[in-house]
Amino acid sequence: MIVVEHLSKSYGALAAVSDLSFRVERGQVVGFLGPNGAGKSTTLRILAGFLGASGGRASIAGFDVVEERLDALRQLGYMAETSPLYPEMKVREYLAFRSELKGVPRTKRRADVDRCLELARVSDVAGVLIGHLSKGYRQRVGLADALIHSPPLLILDEPTAGLDPNQIREVRALIASLAENHTILLSTHILSEVEATCSRAVVLAKGRLVAIGSIDELRGRGRPELILTLRGDEAIIRQVLSETAGVGSRVIEPHGEALRATLSLTAEDEAGQAETTERIVHALATATVGIREVRTTKATLEEVFAALTQHEARTENEAEAKR
Amino acid sequence: MRGLWPIFKRELFAHFVTPLAWVAMTAFLLIQGLHFFLIVQHFAGQLDLSADAGPVQTYFGQTMMLYLPLLFVCPILTMRLFAEERRNGTIEPLLTVPIQTAGLVLGKYLAVLVIYATMWLPTLFYMALLGRYGEVDWHIVASGYLAVIAIGSGYLAIGTMTSAMAKSQLTAALTSAMAITGLFMIGVGEFIFPEGLARELAGHVSAWAQMNDFSRGIVDSRRLVFDATIVVLPLFITVRAVDAWRLE
Ligand SMILES: Nc1ncnc2c1ncn2[C@@H]1O[C@H](COP(=O)(O)OP(=O)(O)O)[C@@H](O)[C@H]1O
Numbered sequence: 001m002i003v004v005e006h007l008s009k010s011y012g013a014l015a016a017v018s019d020l021s022f023r024v025e026r027g028q029v030v031g032f033l034g035p036n037g038a039g040k041s042t043t044l045r046i047l048a049g050f051l052g053a054s055g056g057r058a059s060i061a062g063f064d065v066v067e068e069r070l071d072a073l074r075q076l077g078y079m080a081e082t083s084p085l086y087p088e089m090k091v092r093e094y095l096a097f098r099s100e101l102k103g104v105p106r107t108k109r110r111a112d113v114d115r116c117l118e119l120a121r122v123s124d125v126a127g128v129l130i131g132h133l134s135k136g137y138r139q140r141v142g143l144a145d146a147l148i149h150s151p152p153l154l155i156l157d158e159p160t161a162g163l164d165p166n167q168i169r170e171v172r173a174l175i176a177s178l179a180e181n182h183t184i185l186l187s188t189h190i191l192s193e194v195e196a197t198c199s200r201a202v203v204l205a206k207g208r209l210v211a212i213g214s215i216d217e218l219r220g221r222g223r224p225e226l227i228l229t230l231r232g233d234e235a236i237i238r239q240v241l242s243e244t245a246g247v248g249s250r251v252i253e254p255h256g257e258a259l260r261a262t263l264s265l266t267a268e269d270e271a272g273q274a275e276t277t278e279r280i281v282h283a284l285a286t287a288t289v290g291i292r293e294v295r296t297t298k299a300t301l302e303e304v305f306a307a308l309t310q311h312e313a314r315t316e317n318e319a320e321a322k323r
Numbered sequence: 324m325r326g327l328w329p330i331f332k333r334e335l336f337a338h339f340v341t342p343l344a345w346v347a348m349t350a351f352l353l354i355q356g357l358h359f360f361l362i363v364q365h366f367a368g369q370l371d372l373s374a375d376a377g378p379v380q381t382y383f384g385q386t387m388m389l390y391l392p393l394l395f396v397c398p399i400l401t402m403r404l405f406a407e408e409r410r411n412g413t414i415e416p417l418l419t420v421p422i423q424t425a426g427l428v429l430g431k432y433l434a435v436l437v438i439y440a441t442m443w444l445p446t447l448f449y450m451a452l453l454g455r456y457g458e459v460d461w462h463i464v465a466s467g468y469l470a471v472i473a474i475g476s477g478y479l480a481i482g483t484m485t486s487a488m489a490k491s492q493l494t495a496a497l498t499s500a501m502a503i504t505g506l507f508m509i510g511v512g513e514f515i516f517p518e519g520l521a522r523e524l525a526g527h528v529s530a531w532a533q534m535n536d537f538s539r540g541i542v543d544s545r546r547l548v549f550d551a552t553i554v555v556l557p558l559f560i561t562v563r564a565v566d567a568w569r570l571e
């Protein structure tokens with residue numbers, strides 16, 4: 001549904017997006033994740049035909065966003081960051097205006113406006129001036145606008161930014177209900193947002209792609225740690241652990257009367273990690289070390305995200321320092 | 324052209340909820356009212372009116388008070404068209420709908436043109452008043468209004484263009500006021516330049532000379548062609564300027 005190939009965009013000397021490639025398939029709900037200033041809005045604006053790219057190309061439903069802009073836009077419901085609206089218009093007037101602008105046939109317009117008012121849960125303010133609405137309502141009017149021409153694809157730039165927790169929950173529920181029959185790309189700098197609403201994520205930092213995949217795959221990118229609580233001679237334990245293959249770093253420290261070993265496993269996949277665990281336990285038991293506890297910790301998505309985006313920032317800084 | 328009609332309607336509506344638009348229109352009508360009053364007072368003292376220099380001719384052709392107000396009214400009507408939308412971000416939803424830029428620009432332009440024409444509407448009352456108490460040549464009235472609309476169309480197109488090029492409404496208004504004044508000044512060259520090409524050219528672009536001709540019923544199509552150029556060229560540049568934002 002969305003294909004982005006080697007996209008880049010500079011504002012003067014600042015490279016906001018560099019060599020970005022990713023795809024969003026029909027039916028997916030994808031989180032576009034990255035810290036502030038990562039280049040999310042820039043990318044989404046290029047997709048919506050509002051900005052031109054400095055390099056690379058992008059298409060929506062097979063239509064190039066520059067060459068076949070109007071065809072691409074017919075497939076797309078776009079909500080800009082902070083959802084700018086005309087304060088002097090009433091909600092229903094605004095949606096009627098937008099549906100006419102987007103080419104909804106006159107006979108369908110009224111019903112479509114009603115449907116979207118309902119869908120975005122703004123029916124109760126249909127007759128209110130937009131300038132008098134709260135931020136949460138304005139955001140939802142923006143969503144109703146994105147939906148008004150029944151596009152198969154929605155691109156939402158930070159749909160929950162600036163909302164209070166209740167409003168966030170409402171907007172998330174709304175997105176979840178839309179996910180049933182829309183392809184959605186939504187940007188956010190809040191990780192829990194992606195965990196709550198998306199099945200996949202594209203992670204961006206400093207304009208570069210740092211990770212892409214399903215939420216579970218991303219979680220898997222954090223290396224699990226094996227935690228052992230052991231009783232026995234520390235020298236023997238150290239020796240056994242150092243002789244076992246597949247153990248990366250290890251920290252051994254006293255833990256009450258026993259010792260606690262925190263090991264990182266070098267195996268890439270879960271099967272390999274399980275096998276390493278088995279070997280370690282076997283070697284320790286053979287050396288008659290008392291094993292009181294064996295458990296693994298999965299890195300949280302939070303940690304993965306922090307590691308991914310900080311790594312990118314660090315290499316950038318190092319490159320800068322070298323210059 | 325897709326998008327023209329909804330943009331046109333919204334723009335009309337937006338103008339009528341803009342306080343400054345009302346201030347400008349009121350000021351315009353006050354000036355025209357005063358203008359008319361002075362002319363009528365002047366003619367009230369004269370007994371014998373020649374057909375060539377009646378109050379209607381004077382109103383359209385012989386005083387600056389008719390179109391000097393255009394120098395401020397046109398920039399004020401047009402300044403917000405694009406500059407305001409860029410300032411408050413609403414340009415983004417506007418440029419991400421499946422319509423051609425030309426439809427957007429024409430919709431906005433035609434809206435201010437209609438408002439401009441509406442602004443002149445009350446002055447028809449003066450003509451009716453004159454017709455009631457004396458002879459009025461309605462051909463001259465028609466050609467007078469034609470000139471007023473033709474000249475205004477160009478000024479509004481220039482204002483539309485500067486609104487798309489300037490980042491703020493104030494800059495948009497100032498640059499279009501300057502451009503319009505510049506155009507007017509070139510026309511004044513008719514009275515300054517010695518006989519020759521420069522003087523002829525100045526006479527050709529002169530709004531003053533055009534009003535003078537049209538107020539005597541002389542409708543020169545070359546003048547209308549010139550007016551049309553001043554409409555088409557700025558609007559074409561406006562479309563290109565709006566498209567250029569996409570490439571920024
Ligand atoms: N119009 C602009 N002119 C100059 N720099 C810009 C412009 N828009 C964004 N930037 C810069 O580009 C970078 C990426 O911005 P943006 O795409 O808005 O990031 P995000 O949406 O991920 O927070 C930021 O460093 C921002 O300051």
Ligand SMILES: [Mg+2]
Nearest residue numbers: 040041042081
């Ligand atoms: Mg952003």
